[in-house]
Amino acid sequence: MMSVLSLELGVFIAGILGASVILQKNYQESGGEGTKGVITSGLLFTTVGIVASGWTWSIHNSLMESGSSSMCASEGLVQCGSVIGDPQWNNLFGMPWGVIGIASFAVIFFVLMTLFLDQNAKRSPQFVNYLWYLGIAGIPFVAWLVVVELLLVEGAPHICPYCTVIHLSMIGVFVSAHFMKKRRANLTW
Amino acid sequence: MARRRGKSSDLSKNNDETLLWAGLATAGVVSLVVIASLALAPIVSIGPEEGNRAPDFVADAYNGGSWYEFRMSDIWDWDWDGNSSDSKWILIQFIDTDCPYCWEEGDEMSQYHAQWKDRVTFVTVSVHLNIPNHESSKSEIEAFRDLTSFGTNENDGDGCNSGRDNCNARPGSSHQWTYVDDPSNSIFDQWELGGTPFSAILQPDGVVAWNKLKHQGQGGDGEDLPSALQRLVGDS
Numbered sequence: 001m002m003s004v005l006s007l008e009l010g011v012f013i014a015g016i017l018g019a020s021v022i023l024q025k026n027y028q029e030s031g032g033e034g035t036k037g038v039i040t041s042g043l044l045f046t047t048v049g050i051v052a053s054g055w056t057w058s059i060h061n062s063l064m065e066s067g068s069s070s071m072c073a074s075e076g077l078v079q080c081g082s083v084i085g086d087p088q089w090n091n092l093f094g095m096p097w098g099v100i101g102i103a104s105f106a107v108i109f110f111v112l113m114t115l116f117l118d119q120n121a122k123r124s125p126q127f128v129n130y131l132w133y134l135g136i137a138g139i140p141f142v143a144w145l146v147v148v149e150l151l152l153v154e155g156a157p158h159i160c161p162y163c164t165v166i167h168l169s170m171i172g173v174f175v176s177a178h179f180m181k182k183r184r185a186n187l188t189w
Numbered sequence: 190m191a192r193r194r195g196k197s198s199d200l201s202k203n204n205d206e207t208l209l210w211a212g213l214a215t216a217g218v219v220s221l222v223v224i225a226s227l228a229l230a231p232i233v234s235i236g237p238e239e240g241n242r243a244p245d246f247v248a249d250a251y252n253g254g255s256w257y258e259f260r261m262s263d264i265w266d267w268d269w270d271g272n273s274s275d276s277k278w279i280l281i282q283f284i285d286t287d288c289p290y291c292w293e294e295g296d297e298m299s300q301y302h303a304q305w306k307d308r309v310t311f312v313t314v315s316v317h318l319n320i321p322n323h324e325s326s327k328s329e330i331e332a333f334r335d336l337t338s339f340g341t342n343e344n345d346g347d348g349c350n351s352g353r354d355n356c357n358a359r360p361g362s363s364h365q366w367t368y369v370d371d372p373s374n375s376i377f378d379q380w381e382l383g384g385t386p387f388s389a390i391l392q393p394d395g396v397v398a399w400n401k402l403k404h405q406g407q408g409g410d411g412e413d414l415p416s417a418l419q420r421l422v423g424d425s
């Protein structure tokens with residue numbers, strides 16, 4: 001049986017930890033440098049989210065092709081096969097969640113990159129609001145997908161590690177957006 | 190000083206180039222991820238057309254004893270090499286227990302099963318068509334499959350065949366294979382069907398080998414189910 005902790009998963013976890021450290025170091029630091037740090041942490045969370053979504057999409061495709069995937073374990077509590085390979089739950093209007101994840105994180109990435117490139121542009125307050133609403137909108141989906149993993153998929157409960165990475169990325173985006181909004185409100189942008 | 194930076198009056202003019210560069214960066218990252226994902230595992234064609242992988246599903250199923258969770262792909266032989274006769278082909282049939290044509294087809298299905306059961310796994314998906322007198326239930330599906338009493342032989346809406354018959358009067362013998370309940374018609378929709386009965390033959394690895402609508406629909410070659418079984422699976 002394939003080990004649950006693989007190199008790819010380690011890289012994703014390192015990305016999440018790195019983004020968290022950057023956020024922790026910068027969220028209270030006032031001024032432009034602190035703001036840049038918070039935006040950078042959001043960008044890192046988003047990048048991990050996009051890449052991990054692509055990874056789950058690949059797992060989905062390989063499961064559809066051969067019924068198994070060398071990219072993730074397919075047995076046990078912590079595995080992908082029963083979650084990503086579930087035809088009933090791994091889709092939204094027929095589209096795998098991996099594709100939805102890539103598209104959603106791409107929109108967030110664009111907003112964050114715009115802020116990163118010119119954080120003092122007049123559009124910044126508006127874009128911070130957009131980011132915050134996107135973060136808020138993502139949370140119910142994360143909650144729903146956790147319920148699906150734990151209660152609804154065939155043979156539940158299962159925990160898909162790559163899905164969890166994506167969920168953490170989405171939460172990280174929301175927290176970053178929250179601190180950006182706070183910085184604007186406190187005039188510490 | 191730092192606090193003053195947050196005032197909107199301190200914000201500089203919007204530069205449209207920023208949006209352009211952000212868009213390009215986003216497109217670049219997304220393109221890289223999509224290309225890498227597809228390189229790792231290309232998209233598989235899934236659908237009812239011949240040559241595609243059949244749509245997979247998980248649903249409640251009845252095997253004559255009890256209801257249980259059934260996943261279609263669990264009966265596929267993913268390692269089928271295209272020749273091995275050890276693996277079983279799959280016949281998937283869609284019915285509505287109240288559809289008169291499905292009622293009549295019950296007898297033919299019994300005969301096909303008797304002939305090919307050693308080489309073909311039969312699966313019947315019972316859908317719930319939105320037609321008056323087509324109300325179905327798990328009990329009705331059990332009775333239709335097992336030929337047990339459900340409803341009356343009066344045309345009173347109670348029972349199978351649009352409520353005209355007691356389910357135990359269905360033509361043919363009891364069906365000794367899995368019946369799947371599709372109350373929301375989601376499997377029916379995945380197969381892009383407009384009515385019942387419908388049947389398709391799948392290779393052991395789940396790829397659609399014969400689709401009734403292609404052969405018996407407009408412009409088809411007219412090949413019927415037993416001929417297709419004979420051609421694809423051979424003699425029982």
